[in-house]
Amino acid sequence: MSEFTVKFRGTRGSHPVAAGNKLKYGGNTACVEIRANGHTIILDAGTGIIEAGNDLVKSHIASGTNIENRNPIQALILFSHSHLDHIQGLPFFKPLYIKSSKLCIFGGKTHGKDYQQLLSDMVFGSVFPVELSEIAADTKFYDFKETDAIVLNPDSDIPQLIRFDKEKEIILDEKAVVITCMKCNAHPKAGVLVFKIRCNGKTLVYATDKEDYIGGDIQTVNFSRGASMLIHDAQYTMEDYISPVSPKQGFGHSTIEMAIETAKQANVSQLILFHMDPAYDDNLLEKLEEKARGIFQNAMFARENLEINLMQVKCKV
Ligand SMILES: [Zn+2]
Ligand SMILES: [Zn+2]
Numbered sequence: 001m002s003e004f005t006v007k008f009r010g011t012r013g014s015h016p017v018a019a020g021n022k023l024k025y026g027g028n029t030a031c032v033e034i035r036a037n038g039h040t041i042i043l044d045a046g047t048g049i050i051e052a053g054n055d056l057v058k059s060h061i062a063s064g065t066n067i068e069n070r071n072p073i074q075a076l077i078l079f080s081h082s083h084l085d086h087i088q089g090l091p092f093f094k095p096l097y098i099k100s101s102k103l104c105i106f107g108g109k110t111h112g113k114d115y116q117q118l119l120s121d122m123v124f125g126s127v128f129p130v131e132l133s134e135i136a137a138d139t140k141f142y143d144f145k146e147t148d149a150i151v152l153n154p155d156s157d158i159p160q161l162i163r164f165d166k167e168k169e170i171i172l173d174e175k176a177v178v179i180t181c182m183k184c185n186a187h188p189k190a191g192v193l194v195f196k197i198r199c200n201g202k203t204l205v206y207a208t209d210k211e212d213y214i215g216g217d218i219q220t221v222n223f224s225r226g227a228s229m230l231i232h233d234a235q236y237t238m239e240d241y242i243s244p245v246s247p248k249q250g251f252g253h254s255t256i257e258m259a260i261e262t263a264k265q266a267n268v269s270q271l272i273l274f275h276m277d278p279a280y281d282d283n284l285l286e287k288l289e290e291k292a293r294g295i296f297q298n299a300m301f302a303r304e305n306l307e308i309n310l311m312q313v314k315c316k317v
Pocket of ligand 1: 014275
């Protein structure tokens, strides 16, 4: 069966929000869950990963009657970068504490530290009762770079990391899932990884926490050209971005207009505006969404628990 679905588990930028007038679009921080030909791929571990983990545990328990005969939880977790709103949910991700779970964690080297060390220092140890080294799951860590592709082959649980020169040169089983990344330095202080996931002839690009330029960002345009879906940072309105009282230029986030400009130039089929400012309530986001659709018809803000079947997104090219 050809499967490629996206579920938004956390949509909010910077910090979680709990106010009732902000929950239509979501209060949890960045986390996107993808199901691709039997593989589970989780992008970022903001607080949205907590519910994703709870659901994985529920399915695991329902899959058998005892520890021996239940299907193990298997997932890849990819980190775009190490800011708190992208890692803070990880210690509360319950599959970490189940011995049969098999987790593969990918992140880029940050400030010279590998990702395992970085998570160990930032969300375990002195800020959490458990050390990373004490978690029960079978967890493997990988350093992910622009020159590598993660390949998930059908009928194999082990991701393959391959080096490549040109993306077109990667020729694989047609049911394989291929993940590549692009390093973007337009986010303080250590930059961010933008991910591209290809599966069943469809392409998803996840470009959060990056500041575009007025008039578009050619690097991201080239990376996401013709994608079925582009999930793009759209934290600010242009008014807030250039506000004389509190300007946001240089904070490493895009305006809604910048995200649209990049989506247009890349000719993507669908644009999901993501990582919304925690100060923006549902009322404002509804208005901004309507305005965005007037410029780019297939644009919408991400909403927590929104699920989209990418196999049904009609590609423009
Ligand atoms: Zn963020
Ligand atoms: Zn960030």
